[in-house]
Amino acid sequence: MTKHKQGLTLIEMLAGLALTGLLVAALFQSLGVIVGSERRLAQVAPPETATPWREAVRRQVTSDLDQAIWAVFENGELQMEGWSGRDVETGSRHHEAVAVTYMIERETGFLIREQKTLGDARQRIPQRELVAAGAADIALDRRGEVQIDFLDDQVTPMTFNLAAPLGRRGAR
Numbered sequence: 001m002t003k004h005k006q007g008l009t010l011i012e013m014l015a016g017l018a019l020t021g022l023l024v025a026a027l028f029q030s031l032g033v034i035v036g037s038e039r040r041l042a043q044v045a046p047p048e049t050a051t052p053w054r055e056a057v058r059r060q061v062t063s064d065l066d067q068a069i070w071a072v073f074e075n076g077e078l079q080m081e082g083w084s085g086r087d088v089e090t091g092s093r094h095h096e097a098v099a100v101t102y103m104i105e106r107e108t109g110f111l112i113r114e115q116k117t118l119g120d121a122r123q124r125i126p127q128r129e130l131v132a133a134g135a136a137d138i139a140l141d142r143r144g145e146v147q148i149d150f151l152d153d154q155v156t157p158m159t160f161n162l163a164a165p166l167g168r169r170g171a172r
Helices: 010-044 053-066
Strands: 068-074 077-082 098-105 110-117 127-132 135-140 145-150 158-161
Touching (some): 053 068, 053 098, 053 110, 053 158, 098 135, 110 135
Antiparallel strands (some): 068 077, 110 127, 135 145, 145 158
16 A cells, blocks of 8 residues: 655654744844834934935025026015926926015925916916925025025025026025
């Protein structure tokens, strides 16, 4: 009479479980290292490099300045006119002639972008959009740079050069 082997022996089962346990332990160890390094990076990295909002603000203000015919800082506001029109709801550019003003609402700490289409009787009401939260102050320094300070003292201020020629304004 021949017997056909149809299952695993107890020793084979224990060996398989031990091997699976080692693989799972190695997986958890590598995940723990990844999580630990991300935590250390978040603690060491300054807030402006740990979040993408800063680059979005820089890109928006610089784009408006690059397309401006003129820009001036008056009464705590960065004001400009140019071809930087955009749809506030979708963010898409339509490059119409607009007056753009950046201001800080003191009670909320919001950096606001206000846009008014020029020469269009249909849209005399300014469109407002939130650019960044946690803004403390906007000021002009002696070098002709507009500086935006933030409530969190760990976030370095952002500066935009108004003294540079049109189309070559830089931001830091």
